[in-house]
Amino acid sequence: MSFTGAARQSSFSNMSVYGPxxxxxxxxxxxxxxxxxxxxxxxxxxxxxxxxTIDKHSIEVTNCFSVPHNESExxxxxxxxxxxxxxxxxxxxxPTEVIIGWYATGFDITEHSVLIHEYYSREATNPIHxxxxxxxxxxxxxxxxxxxxxxxxxxxxxGVMFTPLSVKYIQYDxxxxxxxxxxxxxxxxxxxxxxxxxxxxxxxxxxRVQDMLTTVLAYIDDVLSGKVAADNSVGRFLMDLVNKVPxxxxxxxxxxxxxxxxxxxxxxxxxxxxxxQIALNEKLVLL
Numbered sequence: 606m607s608f609t610g611a612a613r614q615s616s617f618s619n620m621s622v623y624g625p626x627x628x629x630x631x632x633x634x635x636x637x638x639x640x641x642x643x644x645x646x647x648x649x650x651x652x653x654x655x656x657x658t659i660d661k662h663s664i665e666v667t668n669c670f671s672v673p674h675n676e677s678e679x680x681x682x683x684x685x686x687x688x689x690x691x692x693x694x695x696x697x698x699x700p701t702e703v704i705i706g707w708y709a710t711g712f713d714i715t716e717h718s719v720l721i722h723e724y725y726s727r728e729a730t731n732p733i734h735x736x737x738x739x740x741x742x743x744x745x746x747x748x749x750x751x752x753x754x755x756x757x758x759x760x761x762x763x764g765v766m767f768t769p770l771s772v773k774y775i776q777y778d779x780x781x782x783x784x785x786x787x788x789x790x791x792x793x794x795x796x797x798x799x800x801x802x803x804x805x806x807x808x809x810x811x812x813r814v815q816d817m818l819t820t821v822l823a824y825i826d827d828v829l830s831g832k833v834a835a836d837n838s839v840g841r842f843l844m845d846l847v848n849k850v851p852x853x854x855x856x857x858x859x860x861x862x863x864x865x866x867x868x869x870x871x872x873x874x875x876x877x878x879x880x881x882q883i884a885l886n887e888k889l890v891l892l
Contacts, residue, residue: 626663627733627750628775631784633669634737634748640671641710641739648675650710652721654688655735656695656702664705664733665775668695672707674721681717685724706733712742714751719765722753734767748772804869 637653644651653671657664670691674683692704707725709718718734725732731752738747751767776784790797821843827833853861 625659626771626773627735628663628665628773629735629748630665630667631774631776631780633666634746636669636671637708637710637737638739641737652683652707652709654692654704654725655706655708655733656692656699657705658701658703659705666705666735668699668702669708670695676717681720683721683724704729704732706735708735708737710737710739712736712738712740712747714767718767722765726753733770 633655637651640651640653651671652674653669655666656668656670657666659665672683672685672688672691674681676682695702704725706729707721709721714734714736722732722734734751734753736747736749736751738745750770750772752770753765753767756764756766824833824839825843828835
């Protein structure tokens with residue numbers, strides 16, 4: 606089953622307006638870039654369905670999948686049967702995720718976007734349209750989100766206006782590990798990088814915290830010496846940070862840290878011992 610139609614008039618605004626904030630997870634951007642790299646030969650762009658959750662103030666995009674389509678200068682055809690089947694499969698894994706809109710690679714909104722957006726308007730209330738400049742036409746991966754509104758005189762030709770929304774990037778702790786790993790591959794000569802050990806991650810986190818504390822202490826010293834003007838907002842942030850730190854003596858903290866490190870080393874030792882036992886058992890079975 607395909608969705609086919611001729612293009613209609615559309616326009617979009619470059620002015621920011623008040624509206625829900627669109628929060629995008631890294632896995633969504635990675636999936637969009639992957640679908641663009643795997644697109645059919647001759648295809649200028651790829652499209653897909655956005656999944657996530659909606660509340661009063663924000664739209665959180667947590668997942669997506671690509672949808673096969675063909676487009677020419679006069680018409681566009683989208684395999685909506687494939688989109689429905691994929692969504693049914695996604696609901697079995699993540700029942701809380703609903704259709705919140707669709708994405709398209711590229712920098713501009715085309716006339717065909719109106720036709721595709723009309724379909725998603727039947728699947729979701731006020732869906733968003735996400736554009737990802739995966740070809741880096743503007744020198745960077747420009748990511749924009751829009752909502753649509755009809756415009757024109759009743760009974761006459763009606764167009765669609767796409768109005769931009771604010772976009773923010775958020776990530777879970779598990780996603781942060783993957784993002785940090787991808788960032789480290791940029792400086793690697795072979796463009797590959799392996800996962801670090803648990804102790805290395807702890808050491809890296811401690812080093813980053815120490816650097817941030819050094820920056821904060823330098824700022825406080827500059828304020829006290831009169832080199833930098835005091836900022837009340839920064840002071841409130843620092844006071845809130847200090848109040849969140851639990852009151853604990855240095856001796857108790859050292860004992861707690863050593864105990865946790867010993868537990869981590871014990872778990873690591875047991876896991877390595879288990880792997881060795883399994884490998885030895887496999888070799889004995891072969892003999």
